[in-house]
Amino acid sequence: MTVQPASSFHASIWSPGFQGLLWTNWLTAINDNVFRWFVIGIGKDFWEPQDHATLLALGSALFVIPYIILASIAGWLADRFSKRNVIIVCKFAEIVIMLLGVLSLKFESLNLLLV
Secondary structure: OOOOOOOOOOOOOOHHHHHHHHHHHHHHHHHHHHHHHHHHHHHOOOOOOOHHHHHHHHHHHHHHHHHHHHHHHHHHHHHHOOHHHEEEEEHHHHHHHHHHHHHHOOOOHHHHEEE
């Protein structure tokens, strides 16, 4: 009796579910990094030139801290609930956060933009 390897389409990296996860993660990383550098670039207009290094450190920290705080919570949620639903809720939250970022630009509020 021979054991056959699991070579089904659904167990590969080409499965629709895994591809959806990969593209979601890739788009999130691009979105976050573009927005972070956009915020830091806009912030330079509000800060004195000698404080640009502080703005860079603050802007970078404010974009990394939520990952550190929320990563374990997201993992717990993904284990407890449907991963699909967790991703949908997180994407919705990301859209709301980006809309708040756009509003902060409209109102020229650097503090809201950093939040």
